[in-house]
Amino acid sequence: MRPGAHAEGDTLTHRMRRNFLFHLHPVQVPTRTLRPTTTLGLGVITLTLFLVLAASGVLLMVYYVPTPREAYSSTQDLQYAVTFGAFVRALHRWAGHAMVLTAFLHLLRVFFTGAYFRRELNWTLGLGLFLLTLGLAFTGYLLPWDQLSFWAVSVSANLLDYIPWIGGSLKRVLLGGHGVSQAALIRFYMLHVAFLPGLMLGLVLLHLWRIRKDGGLAREPGKGPVDLPTLPAWPHLLLREAILIIVVLTLLCLVATFVSAPLGGPPDIHNPSNPEKTPWYFLWVQEMVSYSAPVGGFIFPGFVLVSLFLLPFLEREPEGVGRWFGMPGKRVAVVVSMVLALCFFVLFEWMFMKQGVVSWLSARPPLFRDLLNPASGMLLVAVFHFAATGVLVRSTRTACLVAVMVLVVAVVGFTVVAWCRGPMWIFFWPWEEWALAG
Amino acid sequence: MPDDEREREHRRLRVCFLIAAGALLCVLVLVVIRAEQAPWRVLQKEFLGMGLPGTDEEMELGIRQYYTCASEVDRCSTCHLGIERRDLGDDNIPIPFRAHGPGLGGHLPNRIGCSSCHGGSGRALDPGVAHGLADARAKDPLMGQPHIQASCARCHVPGAREGQERLEQGAWLYLGLGCLLCHPLTDGGRGGLDFGPDLKMIGRKGLGYLKTSLIEPNENFPGSTMPSFRLALDKELEATENLLIYLESLVLDRYPACGTREKSQGMVGKPCATCHAGQEGRASGRLKHRCTYILRGAAELRCTNCHSSGIPPTGRGQGYCPLVKQHREGCSACHDGAARAPM
Amino acid sequence: MVGVCALSAVAGSVRLAVPAFEEGLPRRFPLGLLSDFKMNTLTWLQDRDLFVMRDHDGMGAFSCRCTHLGCMVRRTAEGFVCPCHGAEYGPLGEVISGPARRPLPWYRVWFERDGRLWVDVGKPLDEAGPTPVVLPQGNRA
Numbered sequence: 039m040r041p042g043a044h045a046e047g048d049t050l051t052h053r054m055r056r057n058f059l060f061h062l063h064p065v066q067v068p069t070r071t072l073r074p075t076t077t078l079g080l081g082v083i084t085l086t087l088f089l090v091l092a093a094s095g096v097l098l099m100v101y102y103v104p105t106p107r108e109a110y111s112s113t114q115d116l117q118y119a120v121t122f123g124a125f126v127r128a129l130h131r132w133a134g135h136a137m138v139l140t141a142f143l144h145l146l147r148v149f150f151t152g153a154y155f156r157r158e159l160n161w162t163l164g165l166g167l168f169l170l171t172l173g174l175a176f177t178g179y180l181l182p183w184d185q186l187s188f189w190a191v192s193v194s195a196n197l198l199d200y201i202p203w204i205g206g207s208l209k210r211v212l213l214g215g216h217g218v219s220q221a222a223l224i225r226f227y228m229l230h231v232a233f234l235p236g237l238m239l240g241l242v243l244l245h246l247w248r249i250r251k252d253g254g255l256a257r258e259p260g261k262g263p264v265d266l267p268t269l270p271a272w273p274h275l276l277l278r279e280a281i282l283i284i285v286v287l288t289l290l291c292l293v294a295t296f297v298s299a300p301l302g303g304p305p306d307i308h309n310p311s312n313p314e315k316t317p318w319y320f321l322w323v324q325e326m327v328s329y330s331a332p333v334g335g336f337i338f339p340g341f342v343l344v345s346l347f348l349l350p351f352l353e354r355e356p357e358g359v360g361r362w363f364g365m366p367g368k369r370v371a372v373v374v375s376m377v378l379a380l381c382f383f384v385l386f387e388w389m390f391m392k393q394g395v396v397s398w399l400s401a402r403p404p405l406f407r408d409l410l411n412p413a414s415g416m417l418l419v420a421v422f423h424f425a426a427t428g429v430l431v432r433s434t435r436t437a438c439l440v441a442v443m444v445l446v447v448a449v450v451g452f453t454v455v456a457w458c459r460g461p462m463w464i465f466f467w468p469w470e471e472w473a474l475a476g
Numbered sequence: 477m478p479d480d481e482r483e484r485e486h487r488r489l490r491v492c493f494l495i496a497a498g499a500l501l502c503v504l505v506l507v508v509i510r511a512e513q514a515p516w517r518v519l520q521k522e523f524l525g526m527g528l529p530g531t532d533e534e535m536e537l538g539i540r541q542y543y544t545c546a547s548e549v550d551r552c553s554t555c556h557l558g559i560e561r562r563d564l565g566d567d568n569i570p571i572p573f574r575a576h577g578p579g580l581g582g583h584l585p586n587r588i589g590c591s592s593c594h595g596g597s598g599r600a601l602d603p604g605v606a607h608g609l610a611d612a613r614a615k616d617p618l619m620g621q622p623h624i625q626a627s628c629a630r631c632h633v634p635g636a637r638e639g640q641e642r643l644e645q646g647a648w649l650y651l652g653l654g655c656l657l658c659h660p661l662t663d664g665g666r667g668g669l670d671f672g673p674d675l676k677m678i679g680r681k682g683l684g685y686l687k688t689s690l691i692e693p694n695e696n697f698p699g700s701t702m703p704s705f706r707l708a709l710d711k712e713l714e715a716t717e718n719l720l721i722y723l724e725s726l727v728l729d730r731y732p733a734c735g736t737r738e739k740s741q742g743m744v745g746k747p748c749a750t751c752h753a754g755q756e757g758r759a760s761g762r763l764k765h766r767c768t769y770i771l772r773g774a775a776e777l778r779c780t781n782c783h784s785s786g787i788p789p790t791g792r793g794q795g796y797c798p799l800v801k802q803h804r805e806g807c808s809a810c811h812d813g814a815a816r817a818p819m
Numbered sequence: 820m821v822g823v824c825a826l827s828a829v830a831g832s833v834r835l836a837v838p839a840f841e842e843g844l845p846r847r848f849p850l851g852l853l854s855d856f857k858m859n860t861l862t863w864l865q866d867r868d869l870f871v872m873r874d875h876d877g878m879g880a881f882s883c884r885c886t887h888l889g890c891m892v893r894r895t896a897e898g899f900v901c902p903c904h905g906a907e908y909g910p911l912g913e914v915i916s917g918p919a920r921r922p923l924p925w926y927r928v929w930f931e932r933d934g935r936l937w938v939d940v941g942k943p944l945d946e947a948g949p950t951p952v953v954l955p956q957g958n959r960a
Contacts, residue, residue, distance in 0.1 A: 111599060114599040115599060117600075117602075118551075118602055118605070119599070122511055125507055125510075125511065192889060193888050193889065196889040197888065207837075211836050211837050214838045215838055221838065225836075269482070273486050273489055273490070274486075274489070277486075277490065277493055280493055281489070281492050281493050284493070284497055284499075285499075287500055288496065291503045291507060292503050294507075295506060295510050308868075309677075309680060310891055310903075313903060314903050324888075327887075327888065327918065328904040328918050329918065331887065331918060399916075400907075400915070400916030404920055407918075461902060462902050463903055463904040463905055464905075673863055673865070674865060677865045677866070697894070
């Protein structure tokens with residue numbers, strides 16, 4: 039019996055379905071592909087969210103008008119007057135946030151299972167997709183044109199100034215001028231509905247094609263499909279994916295119908311909100327920039343990006359590919375480094391908030407503040423971990439695992455700290471009330 | 477995996493798929509049900525259910541909009557179905573279906589809408605947002621008297637018509653307390669810069685901020701040169717509120733397209749009022765120069781208008797002129813050496 | 820050859836995206852009359868994002884946007900502070916502490932024949948502080 043041949047007969051729809059789906063999937067898949075813990079299904083979830091975003095985005099485009107005069111009122115119309123408008127808007131917003139999160143988790147999963155091994159092109163495509171996701175989330179954030187989004191995008195765009203040489207020009211081209219204005223809104227709209235989704239679609243197709251070409255989910259070399267137990271993709275893999283997609287859709291619709299997408303007041307271009315914060319996925323950058331602009335805006339993110347890009351070119355250990363954290367011994371190292379990173383993070387943050395340290399640093403030239411702050415500190419900790427682990431254990435894979443774990447702790451930590459900050463960028467514990475400053 | 481196990485697995489997966497699909501269907505049905513339960517739909521059904529005479533089902537259902545002369549959209553009558561119906565003015569008609577109270581006069585809702593007077597958010601159909609309660613900073617709710625009188629200034633000069641008495645009192649207080657010396661009204665009668673910031677902008681910070689600025693300006697802005705008006709306003713709750721109503725009106729946009737018959741700004745916008753407010757804004761034959769730090773009706777400068785906690789020894793007997801930030805007497809109270817005060 | 824065509828198409832597209840004209844406010848605009856700016860005062864023009872200073876040294880205008888991430892600074896007794904990340908500036912906009920690295924930029928001001936004070940925000944000056952300005956009547960401010 040041919041795979042996927044339906045018991046009821048070989049109708050046209052069945053043949054079409056079979057052809058399309060079975061070009062995306064191999065005929066037989068190893069059983070480990072079917073286990074949830076292998077990949078946590080994150081790639082499928084991210085793709086589903088993208089499709090939801092595309093569909094809901096098209097619906098929103100029926101009513102949204104991208105000019106400063108009408109952007110806010112058309113968003114209000116969608117939220118209050120259009121039938122199912124609030125639902126579709128919420129669907130779009132929560133799917134967008136969720137997609138940034140799941141894309142990040144997917145990247146972490148691929149990294150921690152070493153699945154980039156000998157897949158330099160696909161890894162690069164994946165990085166590109168992640169950056170596109172961030173770009174789409176960011177350009178979409180401005181479109182409601184309310185007080186929160188206007189100032190969030192203003193602040194985030196100013197972060198570009200800290201990229202040397204090209205930063206200022208990049209910001210000018212992105213905004214179409216010197217501040218967030220009509221030109222910026224139209225450009226962001228064009229990027230958000232046309233250019234970036236087009237690129238994303240192209241890269242997604244290439245990404246899926248590469249997965250097939252590279253032989254499915256990563257596993258240790260030397261253990262080919264001949265050696266592993268396999269099952270036919272239909273129904274075992276395809277039905278599992280279908281169930282996952284439906285579960286994601288159900289949860290998303292449930293959240294969207296009960297939790298509305300927020301819509302603040304109309305923007306006051308002379309009165310910034312206090313505090314002015316970027317969207318949550320850039321909070322870590324804003325926090326680091328508040329310590330030191332060159333380190334936070336350029337050196338740290340640049341370092342992360344470049345090292346992620348170079349990873350499959352530099353790290354080529356074949357052992358443990360496809361398994362979480364590789365060999366058992368390495369898991370201990372990862373846990374230890376996570377705990378150490380957390381301790382260092384808390385220590386640096388606590389020291390940097392003390393008044394004595396603040397005054398000592400402000401009395402000295404800016405270079406001191408650039409070198410001695412939590413962002414530089416965590417960068418040094420990551421490099422130190424990498425070197426120490428590499429020398430002690432003699433395994434580049436472990437060294438990379440450990441270094442990236444430190445960086446992940448730093449990024450998550452900075453996000454949490456920035457989340458808690460209130461007016462005047464003062465740190466408040468989550469249970470403390472913000473002292474409203476005028 | 478042996479064949480019969482595969483079959484069982486296949487069956488299990490199909491069952492899971494059907495359950496998941498069923499759950500999705502339920503959630504989508506839930507979405508539709510919740511949309512049907514939107515507050516405005518519920519209210520409209522209730523209104524029709526009351527079966528009041530003269531209710532036309534085709535007219536009433538759906539989203540009802542006014543396009544106002546200020547080019548804004550007002551959807552208030554979607555829920556407030558009886559606003560223009562005089563026959564629904566009885567007290568036993570429940571709010572929100574009751575007709576508008578007396579005093580609408582020429583303010584037809586289908587011409588000026590509702591939010592131009594009452595504030596709130598005209599496009600919204602969610603009660604919290606529409607009534608301006610959800611985001612107090614953006615559009616403060618001016619739901620009723622007396623603060624609604626601030627909205628009159630959008631089209632009318634304060635005091636030009638009936639029904640604006642408290643706004644008018646606030647405007648005279650503004651002149652009488654000398655606010656004009658530092659906060660002039662050179663920008664179309666609404667704001668402008670001098671020693672003090674433009675009240676058209678500052679007023680957006682809300683009534684609480686403005687009240688603190690009047691009573692204790694240093695709390696809002698340490699090192700401020702603005703004097704405290706505690707002694708003038710402390711026990712006078714009504715006067716304070718009148719002044720706040722006037723200050724609120726400075727923040728609101730004006731609607732020139734809605735057109736009123738008043739031609740001039742009155743005394744409120746003119747720099748002459750800086751010195752002549754003490755004579756109720758009217759110039760007398762011989763101009764009598766007087767410092768404006770006086771209360772209505774009083775003739776001399778009261779030091780205690782500025783010095784709320786006692787008079788410092790250097791300040792006795794001389795008027796304080798914010799033009800040069802010094803105590804001066806005589807002509808130089810207003811006339812700086814080289815320049816001449818506007819006549 | 821196809822590659823060269825493609826490359827030039829991309830270059831042309833990028834050039835299109837670079838803004839050739841400014842939306843919104845022009846770089847030079849009037850601020851007001853001399854009498855709008857009293858002696859020994861600092862006037863905050865909120866809708867222009869500028870402070871105008873006038874004292875016995877002359878007149879000057881500087882930006883009220885913090886050089887760190889663009890928030891509006893606030894006046895304090897010692898100078899200015901930025902509410903976003905706590906950057907502190909002195910009374911002439913020089914950096915005292917905080918994440919800001921550049922001082923508040925000052926701009927050239929002058930009086931036109933219409934009697935109004937004009938500013939050019941396209942060119943930040945090298946030196947901070949008010950400078951002597953020639954009044955329309957010919958004497959100095």
